[in-house]
Amino acid sequence: MKKLVNAPRAVVGEMLEGLVALSPGLALLEGESVVVRADIPAEPQRREVAVISGGGSGHEPAHAGYVGTGMLHAAVAGDVFTSPSTDAVLAAIRAVSGPAGALLVVKNYTGDRLNFGLAAELARAEGIPTEVVVVADDVALRDTVEPSRRRGIAGTVLVHKVAGAAAASGASLEEVAREAEATAAELGTMGVALGPCTVPAAGRPGFSLGEEEIELGLGIHGEQGVRRVPMQPANALVDTLLATILEDREIGSGDRVALLVNGLGGTPPMELAIVANRALTVLRERGVLVERTWCGSFLTALEMPGCSLSLLRVDDARLRWLDAATAAPAWPGNGKLAPARRVRPTPPAPSVSVAAGGAHPGMERFKQAVLTVADALDAAEARLTELDSAAGDGDLGISMVRGAAALRALPESSWTNPARALTAMGEAVRRSIGGSSGPFYATALLRAARRLADVAPDATGWAEAFHAGVEAVAELGGARPGDRTMLDALRPAADAFSQALNAGKSPAEAWNACVLAAERGAEATAGMKPRLGRASYLGERAVGVPDAGAAAVVVWLKALSSCIG
Incomplete structure (x- = not known):
């Protein structure tokens, strides 16, 4: 008791x-x-x-x-x-x-x-x-x-x-x-x-109930x-x-x-x-x-x-x-109900949009890659929830699932070119993913979209956009590698992808190096004392379990492996 x-x-x-x-x-x-x-x-x-x-x-x-x-x-x-x-x-x-x-x-x-x-x-x-x-x-x-x-x-x-x-x-x-x-x-x-409840003098519950009773x-x-x-x-x-x-x-x-x-x-x-x-x-x-x-x-x-x-x-x-008026400390007030009402939200200010035009070549493949990521995030829900519960509030799994659903719900008009698609994805996850993950992913996607505006990127262009997104995450959260955050998987992944391409590796080979670096980075977080985020409140008690945000990065990077070649 x-x-x-x-x-x-x-x-x-x-x-x-x-x-x-x-x-x-x-x-x-x-x-x-x-x-x-x-x-x-x-x-x-x-x-x-x-x-x-x-x-x-x-x-x-x-x-x-x-x-x-x-x-x-x-x-x-x-x-x-x-x-x-x-x-x-x-x-x-x-x-x-x-x-x-x-x-x-x-x-x-x-x-x-x-x-x-x-x-x-x-x-x-x-x-x-x-x-x-x-x-x-x-x-x-x-x-x-x-x-x-x-x-x-x-x-x-x-x-x-x-x-x-x-x-x-x-x-x-x-x-x-x-x-x-x-x-x-x-x-x-x-x-x-x-x-049940427990009477202090008894020291045990008054009755027992099953988990579903x-x-x-x-x-x-x-x-x-x-x-x-x-x-x-x-x-x-x-x-x-x-x-x-x-x-x-x-x-x-x-x-x-x-x-x-x-x-x-x-x-x-x-x-x-x-x-x-x-x-x-x-x-x-x-x-x-x-x-x-x-x-x-x-x-x-x-x-x-x-x-x-x-x-x-x-x-x-x-x-x-x-x-009638009362001074009793526990009485909550008059209990009067206001008429049911809802206030219309203020519409957003017009934003700069990326020109749609006709669909760029390869955008159907791009869309399928995003849907593959969505499926992988769904499959990883339980694992991400488990990791996040160990050193956070346990909501990362369901947040990623909400993000996956938002990606699937994007209209066809979103898939005309990479910049437009990334912008639409950023807006979708901003609205659907709660906690810190939503702002981080939205910022990364929007920054990458601006990097690709008005171009049909090759592998090097995608690598540059990847780096831009990672920099956006670092700026927004103030994290550095070693702080036990998603950046511990993102930064080595982006670096490995660029380095492999510069060394003459094919996009598929470079992406494999990217995924491997992310996996190693995520695994390394298990031995790190957290310095940012909710896990930092636990100090040494968080050590021994990989960071859930870094693990989520590995999930979607691996899912993209089958789509890059």
């Missing part, structure tokens, strides 16, 4: 201390794992209805992240995935409540219901009016248990928001409880887990879902989650909803945005009016990868509660 903790038993206390230290509006109740608003009036008579929630830790930013003006007045934290004690809940009620009373928002788990329920009873006995609203929004259990026994999961955050806003408006305990209950009744959530209908305590299914694309998973929620909540065309896209702790914003995009698309296609959307990690399960979707039916009154 690798976690940034000091001791498993200390994680909750240290986490709460850190949160409060970072949030000026929060305070820690002395002697308790309870976070309260720092602005609670000292005189109980001045206090509004207190909204209190909580549960086991490990769901951050829930629940303490939602403590603040306009949301929760206190959050009670238990150990990781463990309900807080009755005494801790009661201490929270005493600390923030007055004659106006308290509302406890409880997720539907046995431990939470018992401890919060008993604390409410004890508070009433002390003269503090106290109500309890239980959230049971997990629609994945629709075929397993009766509605009142469903789990409370991420949608609970929306109940916090509505109840807190109602309390801040000066509403009575009865009114705040009614708004919270009505919100919980219109709420549906379902999630999917791509993997996922859990549908998860809980939020590291438990398994309702059923295990094969891994699917994000869109398919979103469709499944939404279909279940829409059917269970009877939401259809014309209904107004708020959407919460929740990450479970191990899901990056990139993936959550993909999920949100699909969810919005599906809801709009079904005629459901999405009035508000929030996307992020709101109620997590430690580092579990996966997400959940929540839908809350809304009207104007409920939207006012959702839109």
Whole structure:
């Protein structure tokens, strides 16, 4: 187990201390794992209805992240995935409540219901009016248990928001409880887990999944879902989650909803945005009016990868509660959506074009040589990915494949003369290859094209164009031979080709010398400490593996061998 903790038993206390230290509006109740608003009036008579929630830790930013003006007045934290004690809940009620009373928002788990329920009873006995609203929004259990026994999961955050806003408006305990209950009744959530999480005290994952398995209908305590299914694309998973929620909540065309896209702790914003995009698309296609959307990690399960979707039916009154201002540090904002729009890109300035004219002799052979290179880059994808993963970000293989596809897609008008073809190839790879390879290859091709403008080159002309392209790469990246870059294959290859031609070798013989020099240069990079590029961050750790960029150069040089003669 690798976690940034000091001791498993200390994680909750240290986490709460850190949160409060970072949030000026929060305070820690002395002697308790309870976070309260720092602005609670000292005189109980001045206090509004207190909204209190909580549960086991490990769901951050829930629940303490939602403590603040306009949301929760206190959050009670238990150990990781463990309900807080009755005494801790009661201490929270005493600390923030007055004659106006308290509302406890409880997720539907046995431990939470018992401890919060008993604390409410004890508070009433002390003269503090106290109500309890239980959230049971997990629609994945629709075929397993009766509605009142469903789990409370991420949608609970929306109940916090509505109840807190109602309390801040000066509403009575009865009114705040009614708004919270009505919100919980219109709420549906379902999630999917791509993997388990590890409770610090346990030191091992709560369950195991195969490489291509996922859990549908998860809980939020590291438990398994309702059923295990094969891994699917994000869109398919979103469709499944939404279909279940829409059917269970009877939401259809014309209904107004708020959407919460929740990450479970191990899901990056990139993936959550993909999920949100699909969810919005599906809801709009079904005629459901999405009035508000929030996307992020709101109620997590430690580092579990996966997400959940929540839908809350809304009207104007409920939207006012959702839109009301709050100082809770974890609330993300108003969730309003802008109209879908796209901005047209600025067209490029006119560039100097190479005259087309009629097709030069040999251009069909030139085109076939380029297509041969494209096929070779496709075949080398796995190897290039492996090399680039060892000392880079692992994207070179797929980048070269994208470049190959762009070369194949060039129109016939590109193949009229060498300069025109090289220019078109440079433009194609510039647009298709990401990272550093795209600019390097585009610059080399465009420089070589200018060298060949208005001529029908012989072998010497091609050698000069090759040298020009290599010089362009060196100028752009600032690399020199020995820096462990693609230049360690390019430079000796270009030199060997020119030298062999000058020595009277045939073009085919000269090209064989070129390829051999490139292979030796690429192999030599395995013993070099990188001085430029992403591999330079690894220092000595990159030694022992050839540079992926140099290896890619060898791939296309070798592919051209069969075309030169």
